[in-house]
Amino acid sequence: MDGFDFAVIRDSLPFVWQGFLFSAGLTLFATICGLAFGTLLALARLSGHIWLSLPATVYVNAMRSIPLVMVILWFFLALPLLTGKPVGAERSAFVTFAAFEAAYFSEILRAGILGIPRGQLQAAQALGLAPMQTFRYIVGPQAIRPMLPILLTQVIVLFQDTSLVYAIGAKDMLKAAEISGKNYNRPVEMYVFIGLLYFVICFGLSRLARGWSRGRFAA
Amino acid sequence: MIEIRKLSKWYGDTAVLRDCDLSIRKGEVVVVCGPSGSGKSTLLQCINGLEPFQQGDVVVDGIHVARAGRALPRLRARLGMVFQRFELFPHLDVMDNLCLAQRRVLGRTQGASEDKARVLLDRVGLSEHAGKYPAQLSGGQQQRVAIARALCMDPICMLFDEPTSALDPEMIGEVLEVMNQLAADGMTMVVVTHEMGFAHRIAHRVVFMDGGRILEDTETAAFFSAPQTERARLFLSRILSH
Ligand SMILES: Nc1ncnc2c1ncn2[C@@H]1O[C@H](COP(=O)(O)OP(=O)(O)OP(=O)(O)O)[C@@H](O)[C@H]1O
Numbered sequence: 001m002d003g004f005d006f007a008v009i010r011d012s013l014p015f016v017w018q019g020f021l022f023s024a025g026l027t028l029f030a031t032i033c034g035l036a037f038g039t040l041l042a043l044a045r046l047s048g049h050i051w052l053s054l055p056a057t058v059y060v061n062a063m064r065s066i067p068l069v070m071v072i073l074w075f076f077l078a079l080p081l082l083t084g085k086p087v088g089a090e091r092s093a094f095v096t097f098a099a100f101e102a103a104y105f106s107e108i109l110r111a112g113i114l115g116i117p118r119g120q121l122q123a124a125q126a127l128g129l130a131p132m133q134t135f136r137y138i139v140g141p142q143a144i145r146p147m148l149p150i151l152l153t154q155v156i157v158l159f160q161d162t163s164l165v166y167a168i169g170a171k172d173m174l175k176a177a178e179i180s181g182k183n184y185n186r187p188v189e190m191y192v193f194i195g196l197l198y199f200v201i202c203f204g205l206s207r208l209a210r211g212w213s214r215g216r217f218a219a
Numbered sequence: 220m221i222e223i224r225k226l227s228k229w230y231g232d233t234a235v236l237r238d239c240d241l242s243i244r245k246g247e248v249v250v251v252c253g254p255s256g257s258g259k260s261t262l263l264q265c266i267n268g269l270e271p272f273q274q275g276d277v278v279v280d281g282i283h284v285a286r287a288g289r290a291l292p293r294l295r296a297r298l299g300m301v302f303q304r305f306e307l308f309p310h311l312d313v314m315d316n317l318c319l320a321q322r323r324v325l326g327r328t329q330g331a332s333e334d335k336a337r338v339l340l341d342r343v344g345l346s347e348h349a350g351k352y353p354a355q356l357s358g359g360q361q362q363r364v365a366i367a368r369a370l371c372m373d374p375i376c377m378l379f380d381e382p383t384s385a386l387d388p389e390m391i392g393e394v395l396e397v398m399n400q401l402a403a404d405g406m407t408m409v410v411v412t413h414e415m416g417f418a419h420r421i422a423h424r425v426v427f428m429d430g431g432r433i434l435e436d437t438e439t440a441a442f443f444s445a446p447q448t449e450r451a452r453l454f455l456s457r458i459l460s461h
């Protein structure tokens with residue numbers, strides 16, 4: 001090993017940037033779709049209707065019991081069977097992560113909703129608010145604040161987990177660094193660099209989460 | 220206005236209400252008392268359908284509560300409910316607490332809701348607090364806001380579940396005063412309370428419950444001078460000796 005070569009990092013930046021965009025895009029997409037689908041799952045589980053809550057419960061528990069890498073592989077293999085044509089590694093990853101994260105988000109949301117005192121629900125109902133109105137105006141707004149730091153922590157984990165798309169050959173941030181390292185024959189530099197990059201991004205986000213959990217409750 | 224016939228409710232095997240009969244006429248003030256766990260809150264919550272029941276009928280203004288279905292929210296909106304722990308919405312300021320259901324349930328405009336809210340805040344003596352959040356108010360003030368919130372819906376009847384038992388003694392008076400005023404204005408009221416002085420002054424009838432049964436349903440003066448059942452006598456002597 002002949003010294004640490006910074007030039008390789010600089011030269012591979014555009015390529016790594018492409019990988020970062022994919023990882024960030026995947027995280028953003030899975031967060032938004034996962035939250036939407038996760039909210040539906042949480043509401044289904046809390047609905048009290050067996051034919052809504054049972055499928056949701058089975059789905060959530062199944063997703064949470066299977067390693068993400070396996071889900072990624074399964075979706076990659078199963079999706080083309082459903083759509084009838086090849087889906088591509090990138091698109092398959094988007095669908096998989098949204099479906100997988102929904103299960104985790106739904107559990108966070110469910111806990112937050114269950115944390116709202118019963119009296120608040122009764123007061124809303126006693127005023128004549130319908131169930132969906134009660135959720136929208138009373139339960140939702142109160143549940144979201146204490147959940148924000150936990151949700152953000154989950155997003156950080158999600159960002160790290162995007163590296164698992166290597167299993168189906170999609171090019172995320174880690175994969176881009178690995179390829180650059182091979183091309184320039186400088187794997188050590190690239191792994192050190194990419195590790196630092198993950199650290200900076202995730203540590204920054206977790207600081208943000210902590211700031212939220214401290215500051216938000218004073219009001 | 221409210222007719223309860225042979226009402227029974229169980230949690231699993233344990234009966235919390237047994238064969239309760241009660242009728243409340245327009246303009247009547249009925250106080251419900253009894254030991255802890257006797258089913259007073261449950262009775263109130265059966266009246267506005269917050270709790271389901273297995274047997275009997277509850278009829279409010281001609282509508283069967285158990286069969287109201289989609290009409291239940293509208294029916295609830297016409298019964299004002301006041302809780303022991305106030306249950307103001309902590310994320311909304313006082314004005315929004317008062318306007319939310321007016322707008323979303325009754326379909327009133329923001330302007331009409333605010334006008335109504337101001338009238339009622341004035342009535343409970345809290346006009347200057349419209350912009351505050353519940354956490355910035357004392358317990359007595361919060362409970363008065365809660366009463367105003369219920370009154371904003373133009374209820375045909377008010378249900379109170381121990382409205383003063385979570386309050387410091389010096390704040391009980393201000394809440395009872397508002398309730399006094401309501402009764403004087405002819406509001407139909409069902410009040411679960413241990414404030415026997417208050418009951419004596421404003422109730423037309425006193426209902427005594429124990430073990431899920433209505434043991435007494437007596438005109439107020441008669442209840443306090445000569446309760447019919449031994450258990451009511453004991454309850455009274457214990458509560459009055461405080
Ligand atoms: N969700 C529930 N599951 C099982 N039992 C319940 C439930 N809610 C209430 N109970 C029981 O029902 C009985 C009546 O309760 P309720 O709250 O109506 O009494 P209460 O007269 O209002 O008492 P308190 O003066 O303490 O408010 C109690 O014995 C209580 O333990």
Ligand SMILES: [Mg+2]
Nearest residue numbers: 259260261380
């Ligand atoms: Mg009670």
